[in-house]
Amino acid sequence: MTEKSKKKKKEKINIGGMSCANCAISIEKGLKNKKGVESAKVNFASDNASVEYNESELTREEIDEIIENLGYKVIDTKNNKNNTIFDIKNMSCANCARTVEKTLNKLEGVKEANVNFNTETAHINFDSKIIDETMMIQAIEKAGYKATVKKESSYEKKEKIKQKEIQKLKKKVMISAVLSFPLLLAMIFNFIGINFNLLHQPLFQLALATPVQFYIGKRFYRNAYHSLKAKSAGMDTLVAMGTSAAYFFSIYTGFIKDVAPGGSRELYFEASAILITLILFGKYFETVAKSKTSEAIKKLMNLQPKKAKIKRNGKEIEIPIEEVKIGDKVIVRPGEKIAVDGKVVEGNSTIDESMITGESMPVEKSVNDKVIGGTINKNGSITFEATNVGKDTVLANIIRIVEEAQANQPPIQRLADKVSSIFVPSVVTISIITFALWMLLNGDLNLAFIAAVSVLVISCPCALGLATPTAIMVGTGLGAKNGILIKNAASLETTYKIKKIVFDKTGTITMGKPQVTDIIPLNNISRKELLKIAGSVEQKSEHPLGETIAKKAVSDLEDLYEVKRFKAITGKGISGTVNNSKIVAGTRSFIEENNIKFTKIDKISKIENEGKTAILIAKDNNVIGIIGVADTIKENSKEAIEKIKKMGIDVFMITGDNHKTAEAIGKKVGIEKSNIFAKVLPEHKADRVKKLKRDNSIVAMVGDGINDAPALATADIGFAMGSGSDIAIESGDIALMNNNLNTIVSAIKLSGKTINKIKQNLFWAFFYNTLGIPVAALGFLSPIIAGTAMSFSSVSVVSNSLLLKRYNPEK
Numbered sequence: 001m002t003e004k005s006k007k008k009k010k011e012k013i014n015i016g017g018m019s020c021a022n023c024a025i026s027i028e029k030g031l032k033n034k035k036g037v038e039s040a041k042v043n044f045a046s047d048n049a050s051v052e053y054n055e056s057e058l059t060r061e062e063i064d065e066i067i068e069n070l071g072y073k074v075i076d077t078k079n080n081k082n083n084t085i086f087d088i089k090n091m092s093c094a095n096c097a098r099t100v101e102k103t104l105n106k107l108e109g110v111k112e113a114n115v116n117f118n119t120e121t122a123h124i125n126f127d128s129k130i131i132d133e134t135m136m137i138q139a140i141e142k143a144g145y146k147a148t149v150k151k152e153s154s155y156e157k158k159e160k161i162k163q164k165e166i167q168k169l170k171k172k173v174m175i176s177a178v179l180s181f182p183l184l185l186a187m188i189f190n191f192i193g194i195n196f197n198l199l200h201q202p203l204f205q206l207a208l209a210t211p212v213q214f215y216i217g218k219r220f221y222r223n224a225y226h227s228l229k230a231k232s233a234g235m236d237t238l239v240a241m242g243t244s245a246a247y248f249f250s251i252y253t254g255f256i257k258d259v260a261p262g263g264s265r266e267l268y269f270e271a272s273a274i275l276i277t278l279i280l281f282g283k284y285f286e287t288v289a290k291s292k293t294s295e296a297i298k299k300l301m302n303l304q305p306k307k308a309k310i311k312r313n314g315k316e317i318e319i320p321i322e323e324v325k326i327g328d329k330v331i332v333r334p335g336e337k338i339a340v341d342g343k344v345v346e347g348n349s350t351i352d353e354s355m356i357t358g359e360s361m362p363v364e365k366s367v368n369d370k371v372i373g374g375t376i377n378k379n380g381s382i383t384f385e386a387t388n389v390g391k392d393t394v395l396a397n398i399i400r401i402v403e404e405a406q407a408n409q410p411p412i413q414r415l416a417d418k419v420s421s422i423f424v425p426s427v428v429t430i431s432i433i434t435f436a437l438w439m440l441l442n443g444d445l446n447l448a449f450i451a452a453v454s455v456l457v458i459s460c461p462c463a464l465g466l467a468t469p470t471a472i473m474v475g476t477g478l479g480a481k482n483g484i485l486i487k488n489a490a491s492l493e494t495t496y497k498i499k500k501i502v503f504d505k506t507g508t509i510t511m512g513k514p515q516v517t518d519i520i521p522l523n524n525i526s527r528k529e530l531l532k533i534a535g536s537v538e539q540k541s542e543h544p545l546g547e548t549i550a551k552k553a554v555s556d557l558e559d560l561y562e563v564k565r566f567k568a569i570t571g572k573g574i575s576g577t578v579n580n581s582k583i584v585a586g587t588r589s590f591i592e593e594n595n596i597k598f599t600k601i602d603k604i605s606k607i608e609n610e611g612k613t614a615i616l617i618a619k620d621n622n623v624i625g626i627i628g629v630a631d632t633i634k635e636n637s638k639e640a641i642e643k644i645k646k647m648g649i650d651v652f653m654i655t656g657d658n659h660k661t662a663e664a665i666g667k668k669v670g671i672e673k674s675n676i677f678a679k680v681l682p683e684h685k686a687d688r689v690k691k692l693k694r695d696n697s698i699v700a701m702v703g704d705g706i707n708d709a710p711a712l713a714t715a716d717i718g719f720a721m722g723s724g725s726d727i728a729i730e731s732g733d734i735a736l737m738n739n740n741l742n743t744i745v746s747a748i749k750l751s752g753k754t755i756n757k758i759k760q761n762l763f764w765a766f767f768y769n770t771l772g773i774p775v776a777a778l779g780f781l782s783p784i785i786a787g788t789a790m791s792f793s794s795v796s797v798v799s800n801s802l803l804l805k806r807y808n809p810e811k
Contacts, residue, residue: 007055008038012403013063014048016073016165019223019236019283022424023072024465026227030070034058044465046473047162071226075161084133086122088115089146096145103143107131121150148320159298162291169284176216176277179208183270202254202267209269213247217276237424239279241431242456246272246783249449266446271783275457278788285795286466300399300480303355303374308339311383328386332377340373341393342384349380356394356483356737401487401735402480412468412493412758427459427773434777447779454776458786459769463793467761470801475754482809483722483737484747491733495717495751497698498649501744502689502711503641504703505655505662508721509669509741510631512704514545516552517612518628520603528557530625534617536561537576537583541568545613545629546585573615584618591616591623598623611664638669640741645670647748654680654688654711685711702744703732719744746809757804761797768793 018024024042027049031040036057042049051063064074091097097117104113104122109130115122124136133149140147186199198204214221220243223236246268253266309318311329324330324340332338338351350362353375362378365371371384374395390396431452438448472489479486486492503509521530535553538546540563553560563583566576572593573586584594591598596618598604603626607614612630616623641651651670654677655662662678677688689711692699701708701715712718712732720732721739736743768789776786 008052009055009060010050010052011060011063012048012050013067014075014161015042015067016047016075016161017219017223018042018044018047018072019219022227022465023223023236027067027070027072029231030066031063034062034066037063043469046469070229071222082126082128084124084126084136085150086124086133086137086140086147087150088120088122088140089148091117091120091145093117099143100140100145103139104136107136107139110136122147166284166287166291169280169287172216173277173280173284176212176273176280179212179216180270180273180277183208183273187270200267202250205267205269206251206254209247209250209273212273212276213243216280217243220276238427238456238459239276241428242453242783243272243275245449245453245456246275268449268783271450271453274784278784282788282792282795286798299355300374300395300402303337304395305337305339322390324386324389326386326389329383330386331381331383333381334377334379336377338371338373338375338377338384340386341388342371342373342386344369344371344382344384347380347382349382350378352376352378355481356398398480398485398737401485402476411490412755412762423459423464423769427456430459430773430777431455438779450782451777451779453783454779454781454786455773457783458772458776458781458789463765463768463797464762466794466797466801467765468758470798471754471757471761471804474801474804475750475757478805478807478809479747479750482746482750483740483743484750484809485722485735485737486747487733487735491717492751492754494698495700495734495748496755498700498717498748499697500650500652500692501644501700501702502652502654502692502715503671503741504685504701504708504711505653505657505665506631507704508702509637509641509653509665510633512631514548514613514629515632516549516627517630517632518607518626520626520628522600522625523622525619525624530617530627532557532560533578533583533619533624534585534615534627536563536578537566537574537585539563540566540576541574543568543574545615546574548629549615549627578619581620585615588614588616591618594618594621596621596623600626608660609664611661633665633668634739634741636740636742640745641669641671643742643745644748647745649748651675652677652692654685656680656682682708683710686714689714700744702741719747742810750807750809753807753809754804757801761800764800765793765797 015027018027024044028040028042031037031042031049031051036054038052038054040049040051049067053063067074088097088100091100094117097115100122101113101115104110104115104124109127111125111127113122113124122140126136137147137149182199183205186196186205189196189199217240220236220240224240227237250268250272253268304321306321307318308321308324308328309316309331310324311331316331321339329345330339330342332349334349344365344367346367348364348366351365351371352362353372356372356375365382370387371382372395373388373393388394391400434455435448435452438444438451442448472492475492476486476489479492506512519527519531521527531549531553535550535557538550538553539560541547541550561578563576563578566574568574569586569590573584573590575582575584575594577583584591584596588598588604598616600623604614604616607626607628610628610630612628615627615629617625617627645651652675653662653666653669653671655665657678659676659678662676663673666673666676680688685708689699689701693716698716700717700719701711702719702721703709703712704721708720712720717734718732720735722735722737734747736747772781772786772789775781781789
C-alpha cells in the first residue's frame with residue numbers, strides 16, 4: 001500500500017477508570033501493538049488519549065474495543081442515545097413543569113423525566129428503540145409548551161461525567177470510612193491496653209473488612225488484573241497485593257493458626273481496610289485537584305454565549321449559538337458577549353478582548369473591523385456579519401490548540417515513563433527480599449509481613465506519572481489566559497532555552513502601516529496649509545504613502561481643496577491643479593525631473609537617515625514643504641527587546657528593506673548593526689535562521705506574514721503574531737494573540753517557570769520513593785502510615801502544579 005492510499009485520522013478519546021500513570025502506559029502499549037495505529041499518547045492527568053491511525057486498516061470502534069478489553073472505559077461525549085436534555089419554553093409556574101413532566105412520563109419508552117421550572121429544562125432517560133426526541137417534542141408541544149434539544153459541548157458532557165465519578169468516589173470513601181472506623185478503634189484500644197471484646201473478635205472484624213476489601217477495593221483487583229494482562233503493573237497491583245496479604249494473613253492468624261491458651265490473636269484487618277480507605281481518600285483529593293488543572297479550558301468554554309440575536313427576514317430573533325450561519329447579521333448590545341467571529345457592518349463600540357488576547361485595554365471597533373467570538377461589548381450597540389462559526393472561530397481554535405498541547409508529552413516525560421514501567425516489578429522484588437531478610441535475621445513473621453507490605457504500599461509511582469502532565473496543563477492554560485497560545489508541550493519545554501531570537505521588521509517590530517511622521521513647511525507656508533494641499537492631491541493617489549498623507553489630512557482638517565488635471569507617475573509621484581496652481585508631490589528625483597530646484601538637502605537627509613521616506617511638495621515650481629512618512633515602531637518594541645537582551649538572548653532583525661531604513665529602525669529599538677539582516681528576500685529568511693542554528697543554539701523566529709512561514713517552521717521555536725496571517729500562525733509553535741512583543745518575554749518566563757515545576761515534581765517523586773522504600777523495608781513504617789504517605793505524595797505533586805496558577809507571567 002502506498003503512503004498516498006493511507007488515510008490517517010487523529011482522534012481524541014476520553015478514558016475512564018485510569019488510577020495511576022501505569023494505567024496510561026498499559027493503554028499506550030495496547031494501542032501501539034495494534035496494526036494500523038501510527039501513534040498513541042495517553043495522558044493520565046487529563047484522562048484522555050490522542051491516537052493517530054490508518055482508517056484503511058483500523059476503525060474507531062476497534063480502537064475503543066482495545067481500550068475496553070484492557071479494562072478501561074471509553075467515555076462517549078458525542079452522543080448518548082438514551083439520555084437527552086430539552087430547553088422548555090412557555091412555562092409560567094411550577095405547575096407547568098409538573099404538567100410537562102407528567103406528559104413525558106406517560107409516553108411509552110420514557111423511563112424517567114424530570115422537569116426543572118427554574119432552569120427551564122427537562123432531563124429525560126428513554127429507550128431509543130421505542131421513542132425518539134422528535135416524538136417527545138411533539139408531545140410537549142401538544143401540551144401547549146415549546147421544546148428544543150439542549151446543545152451541550154463534548155467538554156461539558158465530559159465535565160458532567162467527571163463530576164459524577166468524583167461523587168461516586170466520594171460515596172465509596174464515606175462507606176469505606178464508616179466500615180473501617182470500628183477497626184481503627186480496635187487498633188487504638190489494643191495499643192493503649194483497653195480490651196473491648198466485640199471490637200477484637202475475628203468474626204466481627206472479618207464482617208467489616210470483607211466489603212471494604214472486595215466491594216470498595218474491587219477497582220484495585222480489576223485494574224491489577226488488566227494491567228498484568230497487558231504485561232504491565234502499577235499502583236493497583238501494589239495495593240491489591242499489599243491489602244490482600246494483610247486480609248488473608250488476618251484470616252490465617254484469626255481462624256486457622258493455633259494460639260496458646262489465654263493468648264491473643266494478631267489481626268491485620270484494620271491494615272487492609274484502613275489502607276484502602278486512605279488510598280481512596282487520597283485518590284478522591286487527587287481527582288478533585290486534577291480537575292482544577294483544566295480550569296483554563298473551563299473558563300475558555302464559558303466565554304462563548306449560549307445564544308445569539310440575529311436579523312432574519314427583517315425580524316430580530318434569538319437562536320442557539322450552534323444555529324448561527326456564516327453571513328447572519330448578529331446584533332450585540334452593551335454588556336453582551338460577541339457570539340461568533342465577524343465583521344462590523346453597523347455601529348461602533350469598544351470591545352474587551354482581554355480574555356482572548358491578554359490585553360487589558362478595550363479596543364475600539366467600527367464598520368469593517370473584525371470582532372472575536374467570546375469577547376465582551378462594552379458601551380455601544382453594533383451589528384456584525386458572521387464570518388466564522390462553530391469549530392472555525394478563534395475561540396474554538398484556541399480551545400482545540402490548548403487541549404492538544406495538554407495531551408502532549410514533552411521529552412522530559414520519557415524519563416518518568418521509563419522509570420514507571422520498570423518500577424513495580426522492582427518493588428515486588430524488593431518486598432520479597434525484605435520479607436526473606438526479616439525472616440532470616442529476626443524470625444518474626446509479623447514484623448517481616450508488616451515491612452514487606454509497607455514496601456509494596458509506599459512505592460506507588462503515581463506521583464511520577466502526575467509530575468509532568470499536571471504542570472503542562474496548568475502552564476498551557478495560564479498561557480492561553482495571557483494571550484500565549486502554546487501548541488505543544490515540547491515547545492513549552494524548549495522556549496526557556498532560547499539563545500537567539502530573530503524578529504521580522506514589518507508588522508512585528510513596526511506597525512506594518514505607514515504613518516505621517518514629519519510635516520515641515522517651507523517658504524512662509526503654514527503647517528496646516530501644507531497638509532491641506534498635499535492631502536488634496538494625494539486623495540486621488542493609489543500609492544500607500546499617498547493614501548497615508550490623504551488620511552492624515554482628512555482626519556486633521558475639516559475640508560480639502562478640489563483637484564483638477566490629476567496625474568500619477570507610478571513609483572515617482574503625482575501632479576494636479578489646486579486653485580489654478582500646479583502642485584507636484586513625490587520623491588526628490590521626481591521633483592528634479594519636473595525642473596524644480598531645491599536647496600534644503602540637509603532636511604531631506606535628516607528624514608531619510610531616520611529610515612523615513614521624504615515626500616516633497618511643490619507649488620508653481622517652488623518647494624513649499626516636506627512630509628516624512630514611515631512605518632512606525634510599536635510602542636512596546638524597544639522595551640521588549642531590552643528585556644529579552646537582559647535575559648542573555650541575542651536579538652536579530654531581518655527585513656527586505658534597504659540597509660539605511662533597517663539600521664535606522666534597529667538603532668531605535670536597540671539592535672546592533674551587526675545583527676541586522678537587510679534586503680533579504682522572503683525565500684531566504686529560512687536560510688538565515690539555519691545559519692544561526694549552526695552552533696547548536698536554540699533559535700526563535702518572530703513573524704506575522706505569509707513570507708515568514710518558512711522561517712517560523714525552520715526555527716526551533718516559531719512565535720507567530722496573532723494579528724498576522726493564518727499561514728504564519730499555523731507555522732508557528734507559539735501564537736501570540738496580541739501585537740505586544742512583551743508577550744514573548746512572558747512566554748519565555750512561563751516556559752522556565754513550568755519546567756521548574758516539572759523538575760520540582762520529579763525530584764520530590766523520585767526522592768520520596770528513594771527514601772520511602774528503605775525506611776519501609778527497615779520496619780519503621782506501618783502499612784497504614786505508608787498508605788497515607790503514598791496518597792499524600794500524589795496530592796502534593798498536583799498541588800505543587802496548581803501553585804503555578806498564582807504566577808503572573810507579565811511581571
